[in-house]
Amino acid sequence: MLFKHLFTPHTIRGLEIRNRIFSSGHQTILAREGLPTDEMVAYHESRAAGGVGLIITEAARPHGDTVTTSSYIDASTDKCIPGYRKIAEAVHKHGAKVFGQVAHGGRIAHGYGGLLSVPYAPSTVPDHRFHTMPRTMSTDYVWEVIQAHADAAQRMAAAGLDGIEMTASHGLLLAQFLSPDVNRRTDEFGGSEEKRFRFITEVVTAVRKAIGPDCIIGIRVSAHEDEPTGLTSQMVVDACRRMEDLVDLDYLNVTMGSMATLGSSAHVVPPMVFEHAYTAPHAATIKEVFTRSILVTGRINQPQLAEQVLAKGQADMCGMTRALISDSAMPNKAKRGDLDDICACIGCNQACIGHYHQGVPISCVQNPISGRELTLGAHPAVEKPRTVLIAGGGPGGMKAAAVAAQRGHRVTLCERSGQLGGQVLLAQTLPGRAEFGVLVDNLQREMKLAGVEVCLNTDVDIAWVKQESPDVVIIATGATPFQPDANIGTDTHVIEAWQILKGEASPGHSVVIADWRCDWIGVGLAEKLAQQGCRVRLAVDGTHAGQNLQIYLRDNWAGKLNALEVEIIPYARLFGADGDAVYFHHTASGDPIVCENVDTLVLSQGHQSVITLEGPLRDSGIAIHMVGDCLSPRTVEEAIYEGLMTARGI
Secondary structure (H helix, E strand, C coil): CCCCCCCCCEEECCEEECCCEEECCCCCCCCECCECCHHHHHHHHHHHHCCCCEEEEEEEECCCCCCCCCCCEECCCHHHHHHHHHHHHHHHHCCCEEEEEECCCCCCCCCECCECCCCEECCCCCCCCCCCCCEECCHHHHHHHHHHHHHHHHHHHHCCCCEEEEEECECCHHHHHHCCCCCCCCCCCCCCHHHHHHHHHHHHHHHHHHHCCCCEEEEEEECCCCCCCCCCHHHHHHHHHHHCCCCCCCEEEEECCECCCCCHHHHHCCCCCCCCCCCHHHHHHHHCCCCCEEEECCCCCCHHHHHHHHHCCCCCEEECHHHHHHCCCHHHHHHHCCHHHCCCCCCCCCCCHHHHHHCCCCCCCCCCCCCCCCCCCCCCCCCCCCEEEEECCCHHHHHHHHHHHHHCCEEEEECCCCCCCCCHHHHCCCCCCHHHHHHHHHHHHHHHHHCCEEECCCCCCHHHHHHHCCCEEEECCCEEECCCCCEECCCCCEEEHHHHHCCCCCCCCEEEEEECCCCHHHHHHHHHHHHCCCEEEEEECCCCCCCCCCHHHHHHHHHHHHHCCCEEECCEEEEEEECCEEEEEECCCCCEEEECCCCEEEEECCEEECCCCHHHHHHHCCEEEECHHHCCCCCHHHHHHHHHHHHHHC
16 A cells, blocks of 8 residues: 555544545645635635645634734634635535634734734744744733633534644744743743643633534644744643643644744745654654644655655644645545646745745735636637647646646647756756756646646747647747846856756856846845855845745745855946946945956846747637746746636637
């Protein structure tokens, strides 16, 4: 048997869950006015139909003063019950179980409606990420919040959810009460370790009283908050040992990190630079002191990894949230043994948590249907197959080819080089980015299953198109490095970022990177060259390095660059170069910025579209479409989305 442990049922408080895979609570931005929507129902139903054992819905606020946005579920009123009931019915219909999650942020607070929030916390201790200074909760208010947790749980249970999870993870309110740094109270909820723990005790007791004896209760914990004043591993283990005595508590869900600092918040949704299943050893330690069910999350993106965690006895269930966002049918495919058909998550964070931080609904760069289940759903079959030619084998062209063939068209994809993948092949060469290349493997498999004919080393021109006479041409020819309008002398050693990534050029010892885009190329090159022993100055045409990256990836990279002593020069637009001097002007003040003693100027100035086919094809009368960078240089997300949507429309 391929998966001896993963597909065995697991029972919590008499509730049998069909397998050991769960989707952890994560914000989808699919709620509206604080209520679950039909879009949210469809999102969760897709994963239930795909074979997941357990779904934990996203964090809901239990109290009217809980500081969130309207994209959070408001569980402080009965208005949430009908939406939760729809989720429960949809999930149960496919044999999965569903828990609700209750979360109070305490001092970790968002603004709402353009106004700064009034956060409440155990003590007046500032949050270092959102820069809030909370009000200390009165003792009466503490009891009010405890009851609010119970009331929220009761609403979820009334809607038919199978269990309730409270969040003592990521530096949220329950964790704040545990922390001797954040909780400086002198009443019955602070002072000693026992008193700091009392808040959790009272919450669990109140929730059990509200939901009855059968509904499951769990707590999500961070095994280590990984920030200087946060909860340490030992503090968390000690707290979990106390939780063993809470007879009403059924499971712990182990994660890492805290939202209270920029560095530690990367653990909330760890990007691909983090080791796979890195939280599992911490879960195993907690399992030694808490003998009921242990769930774990943290970079478990493949069923084989989950099986290893379970086989080692490190946990009882594995959270595979982003793996399910990337491929909602991952459990069913794994159970059938169709492992090559799984669209594996690459940990890019771009359209899942990245969309959350942009305030837009969740999706996936590889699977644009994710989060759009109601509007997109399955690809419609064609009534009359057409011959489709695709010029360009980057992600946009590959996705267009796969979807068009899945719909029934006859599809040929031509790539001028000897390898598919486009700029992904460059991205994967940077430190910590090798997993990005899995995206190409996933798309190649998708094309193969759909029956796409692939022609490598084939340069498509108008004569070739006329010879083949396709019904439709999709142009996906990508982009090339943009040449800036800068006065660069011939005595300056200048190379393109792509030349380094392709291994075609080597820099000197002292390097200045002129980074216009402020994305993965500039920061990735800076890390790569600094690791090689270069003195690196990263001059960014923005407010900070990695400005256009998802924030957890950006902040993690910022830490690496600081450790490597990379000098960051913000607000710097390239003006020119002369000999060993490179000149910028400050984009806010207009003042000059001069970098001297430069061996090599590395240009990372964005890209320009390759459009050589567009004009001749438009004049030919052949139906054409353009996707990805050849339409406008952006990211892999737009390329794949446009490839999918174009193929659905022909």
